[in-house]
Amino acid sequence: MVRETDRLIRTDVPHSARIWNYWLGGQDFYEVDRIAGESGTSVFPDIGVMARQSRRFLIRVVRYIAAEAGIRQFLDIGTGLPTMQNTHEVAQGVAPESKIVYVDNDPLVLAHARALLVNTTDEGVTALIEADFHDPDQIIIEARNILNFNKPVAVLFMGVLGHARTWDDVLRITGTLIDAIPSGSYFAMYEGTTEDSRLVRLQEYYAKTGAVPYYVRTVDQIREVFKNLELVEPGVVPVNRWHIDGTEIEDESAAWGGVGRKL
Template identity: 60%
Template sequence: MAENNTPQIRTDIPHSARIWNYWMGGKDNYEVDRVVGEASLEVDPDISTMAVQSRQFLIRAVTYLAQEAGVRQFLDIGTGLPTMQNTHEVAQGIAPESKIVYVDNDPLVLTYARALLNSTTNEGVTTYVDCDYHDPEQIIADARNVLNFDKPIGVMFMGVLGHAKTYDDMLRIVRTVLGAVPSGSYLVLWDGTDDSKAYVTLCENYTNSGGVPYVPRPQDQIRAAFDGLEMVEPGFVSITEWRSGDTQVGETRPISAYGAVARKP
């Protein structure tokens, strides 16, 4: 009999990816996740806004890359649980031939990915690789099976670099991946910053509870990930302010989550 390697989904223990899904208004969460999610809101009421606005930033950034920059390949590193308007849905909705590679190494995320991250078109490709984002060389090797590294790629780090152990490690991860993609590729990146005491406390509580450590960093450290790249207007800003215009959903005030889109020259 073939061995079943599908991880068991525990519904009696809260899971960070499901809690984030709850904050985003998703349905892939359980009562235990919602309880923790609500308790976290008492520490930092802005965390649900950050979750929602991070997805709005993703939608606007991918729309820009596919519609204005002509990018047809995307490498989404640390994707988290699938929810509404995932990268492949946005990109393939504009350019059906788009290819998307999702990267994560969380067994729960990969279980959901197998079921939900499927191409929305016959022309496009959507796949995922099981890889730790601390190992960018392996990510590149696996992504080459799907993506053409001689053509521009949209590299995405959406709220995951706080898991890097150190500032230098964060830069190593980003620069290793960017070093492998050609001129004309783009970096899309946002992360939580340490200018909110409530958010810092929330992250400390999460880390102390046994979660994978997450370190909010100063804005200038996140901004340094874009060194040597050509910023797309409006540059490095709170994610609520990046090309929001008439498409913004929910809060429009700045929050402690900053990012940008930038082109590799």
């Protein structure tokens, strides 16, 4: 396995995590990412809104799983660059004893995560493992060193499966992880969808920039991932329509997601 120390952080090629950070209003990006981000905004002016909607979806999902479902173990795959109210902060804010394992394999993400993704409580655990989400078996092996897979686990894929090479890969990855967690566990995901043609054009634009490709999915494809799970109401919906807390007032999001419980 190629580890972080064996790879260089490329500052001459736009990177999806850094572009996303730019759209979120963060500061962890380079000039090449800002240029790519602004070019993307010219194709899809609402991409920044969608990024913020997606982040608030993650916060509501983690809060629901911790507070309403009582889950105390989280496996957040495809961490991305840390921002405000990360998974461990939300979960440990509800239940201080929560254990969170983040997974990523990007060297910049790993460097920032090791510095910023630290426990907010004495009782909890916050850990980071370096792994590629295309290798779910390796993720499970390493996560078992920290999480107890005999007890319910919440698996999160927040906007990262668009980087999977094929749809068959998405089903293989998610299926492997869902099979590994016990009954009573939860699975949550969102992805950009074909519901907005501007997002499809943005996908086509970034395919030409040298950034890691991102493939938008159909809503039916996202629903397929949940086919063997009990969907939490209101099901697979635009992210700003899931458990609305009064802050979601924008037009319907192009990102759709949901939460399912393993029976």
